[in-house]
Amino acid sequence: MSLKMTSDPRHILSKDGSSTLYSPIYQQFYHNPNGAIAESRHVFFETPGLDSFFSENKSLTILEVGFGTGLNFLLATDYYLKNNCTSPLHFYSIEASPVTSTKALELNYAEQLSSPDLAPVLPNVFKELNSGLNIIKPVPGSDITLHLFIGDFVDADFKDLTTDFIFHDPFSPEVNEELWSSEVFERLLGFSRNHTILTTYCAASKARGAMANAGWFTARAKGALGKREMTLASPDKNQLNGYKFLNNERLAERYRNGAFS
Numbered sequence: 001m002s003l004k005m006t007s008d009p010r011h012i013l014s015k016d017g018s019s020t021l022y023s024p025i026y027q028q029f030y031h032n033p034n035g036a037i038a039e040s041r042h043v044f045f046e047t048p049g050l051d052s053f054f055s056e057n058k059s060l061t062i063l064e065v066g067f068g069t070g071l072n073f074l075l076a077t078d079y080y081l082k083n084n085c086t087s088p089l090h091f092y093s094i095e096a097s098p099v100t101s102t103k104a105l106e107l108n109y110a111e112q113l114s115s116p117d118l119a120p121v122l123p124n125v126f127k128e129l130n131s132g133l134n135i136i137k138p139v140p141g142s143d144i145t146l147h148l149f150i151g152d153f154v155d156a157d158f159k160d161l162t163t164d165f166i167f168h169d170p171f172s173p174e175v176n177e178e179l180w181s182s183e184v185f186e187r188l189l190g191f192s193r194n195h196t197i198l199t200t201y202c203a204a205s206k207a208r209g210a211m212a213n214a215g216w217f218t219a220r221a222k223g224a225l226g227k228r229e230m231t232l233a234s235p236d237k238n239q240l241n242g243y244k245f246l247n248n249e250r251l252a253e254r255y256r257n258g259a260f261s
C-alpha cells in the first residue's frame with residue numbers, strides 16, 4: 001500500500017504535560033488527551049504487570065501495533081534502564097506513516113522519564129528510517145533492539161517472532177477499522193506464546209468480539225484516566241486470572257453473526 005505521508009500531525013500537550021499528536025487524517029489524538037504518558041503506563045505497563053517484569057531482568061520481547069510517536073518504545077527503554085536490566089529487550093513495532101525527525105524533536109517525553117538523557121533517541125530513530133524492516137540499536141551500551149517495520153501491518157514480515165507482550169495501539173476501531181478485524185488478531189496470535197498478554201485501551205465489544213473469534217481469551221480491567229474499561233487478552237485463560245473475564249463464546253458468536261457491524 002502507499003504510505004499516508006500527506007498531512008502532518010499537530011503537536012499538543014496532553015493534560016499531564018506530556019506531548020501527543022493530533023492526526024488530521026484520522027481526526028484523532030495519538031493518545032488520551034488527558035495524559036499521554038499516564039495512559040501508556042496504565043494500559044501497557046502497569047495493568048499487564050510488565051513494569052514488574054522488568055525488575056526480573058529477563059529476556060523480553062514486545063510487539064506493538066502502531067509505533068506512532070514512539071512513546072511506548074521510549075517508556076519500555078526507560079523501565080529497562082531504571083531497573084538496570086542487562087538481558088536482551090526486543091521491541092517490534094509497525095508504522096505506516098512515520099512522523100518526521102523534526103516533529104519528533106517537539107515531543108517532550110524524555111523530560112518526564114527517569115532517564116532524561118533519552119531525549120535524542122526518538123529524533124534519531126525517525127531520522128534513520130527506510131520502508132520495510134529497520135533494525136536499530138538506539139540506546140548505546142544497552143541490549144535493546146528496535147525492529148521497526150515501516151509499512152502496512154498486512155505486509156509486516158517478522159520471521160520467527162514470538163512475543164511476550166503485545167501493545168495493540170492503533171487509532172480507534174471507528175476510524176482505523178482494518179486493524180481491529182478478527183484476521184488481524186489471528187495474525188497476532190501467530191506471534192504469541194501461551195503466556196503472551198495483549199493489552200489495548202479499547203473496550204469496544206466489536207474489538208473484543210474480533211479477539212474472541214480469533215481464539216484469544218479476553219478480560220476487562222479499569223481504563224486509564226477516567227475511562228471505564230480497557231481490554232486484556234491471552235491465548236491461555238490462566239494468564240488472565242485476577243482480571244474480570246469476558247464471555248468469550250458469546251462475544252465470538254455475536255461477532256460472527258455481525259451483531260457489531
Ligand SMILES: C[S@@+](CC[C@H](N)C(=O)[O-])C[C@H]1O[C@@H](n2cnc3c(N)ncnc32)[C@H](O)[C@@H]1O
Pocket residue numbers: 029030031065066067068069070071072073094095096097098151152153154169170171176178179
Ligand atoms: C494511536 S497511534 C499509535 C500511538 C503510539 N503507540 C505512540 O505511543 O505514540 C496509531 C498509529 O497506527 C498507525 N497505523 C494506522 N493504521 C496502520 C496500518 N494499517 N499499518 C501500520 N500502521 C498503522 C498510525 O499511522 C498511527 O501512527
